[in-house]
Amino acid sequence: MTRTTGTSTWIDASVTDLESAKTFYSGLFGWEFEDLGESFGHYHLVRNNGALVGGLMDVSGMTCPDGEPLVAEWGVHLAVDDVDARAATATSRGARLVMPIEDIGSFGRSGTILDPTEALVGMWQARDLEGYEFTGDPGSPVWFELMTHEFDAASAFYTAVFDANLVPMGEPMDDDSFRYSTNGPGESASWGLGDATGVMPKEATGWRVYFGVEASEAALAKVTELGGTVLDGPVDSPFGRIATIADPSGASFQISAMSEAVAEG
Template sequence: MTRSTGTSAWLDLPAQDVSAVMPFYSGLFGWEAEDLGEEFGGYRILRSEGELVGGAMSVAGMTCPEGSDLPSEWGVHLAVDDVDARVAKAREAGGGIIVPADDIGDSGRMAVVLDAVGAPIGMWQPNQLDGYEFTGKPGSPVWFELMTHRYDDAAAFYTAVFDAELVPMGEGTDEGGDDVRYATNGSGESASWGLCDAAGMMPEDAMGWRVHFGVESTEQALASVRELGGSVLDGPVDSPFGRITTIADPEGASFRISAMGEATTEG
């Protein structure tokens, strides 16, 4: 595998009506969707300008253990060297199993676990498919982060299960930072995702992993979101990492857009 254990590798969208929601993403990001057919349950591979972004699938008729419909929400998968061994580590670290380890054709082997703070997280052991392509271009994934009220528990889980190397924001620099605890898995350009202590910032039911996609222009993207039936949940917010807005697609699956060319400087 070319990605090291614990780095972001894949993302996908389970949707109640994947055919109905795909035009939203095609219109917003210009994605093309390839249906893999019945053998893979109608799973769709998503590309931006021919480069891999992630996947989407229908969960119509599928329910949670308590009987409610499975929600439409973006899921994140981290690279692992051995899915089965890492699932065992997840159990030992206080996690649970949502989707047991299974082979996905000759693409790789996957599982989805519940981490120690209650957030679903996928595992991807690549074979023929290494993962999405790191491009940084508009329409591609540019960042991932876990928001939690239990920062220390999350840090312990991802360190034990995914070999995370968490670096507190501003460590080793002259930046004073603020009162929010935020760490990245890796430092500088090697960072692949973030962990945020969201206690006091967000309600408990909003916790979990969230995905950021790059856009060229915030205003153009927001106009498209509204025209295509989506909604703005929060923002835009200016930051040194881009102008960031939280969006919901027509089924309510949330994600963030980041116009990195509109980043502000601190000071």
């Protein structure tokens, strides 16, 4: 593997209406889809102007090993050197394996855990498929973060299991009401960890994916036109104008118009 353990390396969307999802994302981002066929459960690879973005899969009628139905959501996968060993470390530290470890053809080996803060995260041990391509273009993933009410527990877990190098971002609030760290310093950071206590309800926490867009207002108009929903925002930030979106199946994600970033003042 060339991406170090703990680096965000793959994303995919579980949806309950594949055709409406393809129409939505192709209309919003211009994505193209490649059906890998029956042997892969008709998992689709997603490309943006030819660059690999992630995956798309219809999970209608599917369940977890414990019988719970799979829901529409975006998932983040972190790179690991040995998925079996990392999963063993994760479970020893309070995580639960919710999707079994398995080979995905010659692409790699994966597993999904529910961490001790009840956030789902995937593990990806690459073989032929390293992960998505880092382009920064509109329609590509530009940031990932875990928002949690259990910041200290999450920090300890991801440091122990994924070798995270969590670097505090900025000065903490006087009352520690909001803390944010990045996995790696500055421009080398691959994802963030935010303290969502008092910021959002627990049911809204978990891993989040941000996609770049050229302009927020045009993107939001397109979301509504294509049958999606604007859940929150847009809000100005130093990292772009950000909004939270749900696709027609209900899978949520963030969009960021980085050209509309507003400096802190």
